[in-house]
Amino acid sequence: MSAVICGVAGYHYWRMFENFAAGTWNEGYRYADWLLTVPLLVAELVVVAGVSKEVAKKITPRLVVAALLMIATGYPGEVAEHGSTERYVWFFISLAFMLYVLYELFAGTIGKTLKSQTGEIGKKLNNLRYVLVVTWTIYPIFYLLGDSTTFVSKIFSLSTEESATVIQVGYSISDILAKAGYGLLILGIATARSDAEGYRAA
Numbered sequence: 001m002s003a004v005i006c007g008v009a010g011y012h013y014w015r016m017f018e019n020f021a022a023g024t025w026n027e028g029y030r031y032a033d034w035l036l037t038v039p040l041l042v043a044e045l046v047v048v049a050g051v052s053k054e055v056a057k058k059i060t061p062r063l064v065v066a067a068l069l070m071i072a073t074g075y076p077g078e079v080a081e082h083g084s085t086e087r088y089v090w091f092f093i094s095l096a097f098m099l100y101v102l103y104e105l106f107a108g109t110i111g112k113t114l115k116s117q118t119g120e121i122g123k124k125l126n127n128l129r130y131v132l133v134v135t136w137t138i139y140p141i142f143y144l145l146g147d148s149t150t151f152v153s154k155i156f157s158l159s160t161e162e163s164a165t166v167i168q169v170g171y172s173i174s175d176i177l178a179k180a181g182y183g184l185l186i187l188g189i190a191t192a193r194s195d196a197e198g199y200r201a202a
Contacts, residue, residue, distance in 0.1 A: 001044045002183030005037045009179050013172075030171065031075040038071055039064040041182060042101060045132070048189045049125065051113045059109050063101055070097035078143065095140060102136070105129050121196060124189045131185060135178035142170040 012033035019026050042063040046056050077090025104110050106129065114125045145167055 001040050001047070002179075002186055005040050005044075005179050006183060008036050009033050009175060013175075027075075027078055031071060031078065033175075034071045034074075035068065037179060039067040041132075041178065042067050044182075044186050045105070045128065046110065048186055048193060049110055049113055050117060050121070050193065051110065055109060055113070059104065063104060063110075066097045066100050066104075070094050070101065073097065074143070091140070091143060098136060098140070102133060105132065119196075121189060121192050124185065124192060128182070128185045128189065131177070131182060135174050135182070138170060138174040142167050142174075145170070 012029045016026070016029045019029070043060055046060050046063065051059070071094075073090055074094035075090075077087045077094065080087040080090065105114075111129075114122070114129065117125050
């Protein structure tokens, strides 16, 4: 799953770079990437969380749908006119879905299961949740900064174009941490769980 996530992200980053090199920009590539990869990120967590198959069958579709709606409702706000009411309405709708996913990971079904894990696996799972929270929090921050490019430009003495580039760099750093970095943590948890369950390393 991590390989698919990084592959999809790599393809879309290549398309974004092509656009950027040609002097154009299409935010749709980034959101197409997120629409495919973010549901897989939450599904990955369920896979290594140690929940029963019955619980996984119930919770995974809910988390995947919430992740899809978070991205799908974020896009209209991202491309809406800066400073418009529409942009903020979509922001808060998208944020509501994000908060639901985080609720499930900390206080809901998955959260309770993760709290019951002990030892190395429990520690790794707890770290994974916090990595997810930190990386996901960066996105709405830069989303809001994107609506305040004049403010950002004044603070850092940047042009509007330079400010927009800083925002895209912020998104990109978060993507690396939330996909490749997250994938490595998932691998560590999967390996530790396999060892604990008596599977021989390949």
